Amino acid sequence: MSDREVIRQDAADWVIRSEIAGFPDRATFEIWLSADPRHGAAFDKARALWSELDGVALRCDQPPPARRSRNLKPRRMVVGAIAASLVTMIGVGMSDEFLIVLKADLRTSAGMHLDHRLPDGTVIELDDASAVSLKFTDNERRLQLLKGQVFVDAAPVNSREHRPFIVEAANGEIRALGTSFNVNKAATAVDVTAVTHRVKVTTTGPATPNHRPTLSPGQALRYGADGGIVTRTLSPALATAWRHDRLILDRVTLSEACAILRRHSDAPIRLLDDKGGALSISGVFDARDIEGTLRLIAREHDLRLVKLPLLGFFLT
Structure with a gap:
């Protein structure tokens, strides 16, 4: 990746961060800005794009595929792809969702947040299309994140509450050593x-580290099915922006972006273009305007957005 592309990516990231109330990373931003005269120009350009898109910034981290004629995919091919995808939606998606419904003690649907106080005084907030199960015993307080995202403000261990608070998500466990933290269960991590x-x-998992990492405020990590852990610095305001109906995507693939948007959409969202799924997207989006976001993504990446009654959105 060239220096110019790196600077462009960093500028887009700073525009995103600057939109967070209070701009908690301002000091670091000033250091970045003064490090190279090209940084200021790149930031101004990214900011102008932000304004032009009316509050939504998009970035493609790799060149899009060659522009295609709209005639390369006849209507019957699009319809065929949609029909094939419905088999997967019905055959796999419905069975997984049914199991989650059976296990869940608390769950939400698209467009719905849920604030809930647990018997121990812990307060949790569930994101759209999220579900958790609860298991409180004499030895521990355990919350299993079945799908989606949860913000936890855990009642601390003290003289009256000796049980640790643990969130289980996929092949990992998060143990509260203080109070609040955020856990997001994505498709693969x-x-x-x-x-x-x-x-x-x-x-x-096979890549599980020998040590158990401890995160301090402003630190984050991602773990996958192999147990491997990648740590990074992340402003808590960015991680919890979803609580204010803002979706912040940071260099995710188009496939991952669709999965995130799907969580906030009443209608299904399917990506039928496998190559396009590898494109990288960053931006801040309105969680209550998913159709507008999809139309913008389709326009920026020369994709076709098809909306069908009862069946939802298809990007192809």
């Missing part, structure tokens, strides 16, 4: 962010 105080993360 789990993201954990410490908001106040600390959390300890344990994973299982």
Whole structure:
């Protein structure tokens, strides 16, 4: 990747961060800005694009595929692809969702957040299309994140509450050493962010590290099915922007972006273009205007957005 592309990516990231109330990373931004005269120009250009798109910034981290004629995919091919995708939606998606419904103690649908106080005084907030199960015993307080995202403000361990608070997500466990943290269960990985105080993360799998990392406020990590852990610095305001109906995508693939948007959409969203799914997207989006976001993505990447009654959105 060239220096110019790196600077362009960094500028887009800073535009996103600057939109967070209070701009908590301002000092670091000033250091970045003064490090190279090209940084200021790139930031101004990214900011202008932000304004032009009326509050939505998009970035493609790799060149899009060659422009295609709209005639290369006849209507019957599009319809065929949609029909084939419905088999997967009905055969696999419905069975997974049914199991989650059976297990869940608390769950939400698209367009719905849920604030809930647990018997121990812990307060949790569920994101759209999320579900958790609860298991409180004499030895521990355990919350299993079945799907979606949860913000936890855990009642601390003290003289009256000796049981540790643990969130289980996929092949990992997050143990509260303080109060609040955020856990997001994506399609292939789990993201954990410490908001106040600390959390300890344990994973299982062939790539599980020997140590159990402890996150302090402003630190985050991602672990996958192999148990491997990647840590990074992340503003808690960015990690929890979803609580204010804002979706912040940071260099995710188009496939991952669709999965995130699907969580906030009443209608299904399917990506039928496998090559396009590898494109990288960053931006801040309105969680309550999913159709507008999809139309913008389709226009920027020369994709075709098809909306069918009862069946939802298809990007091809």
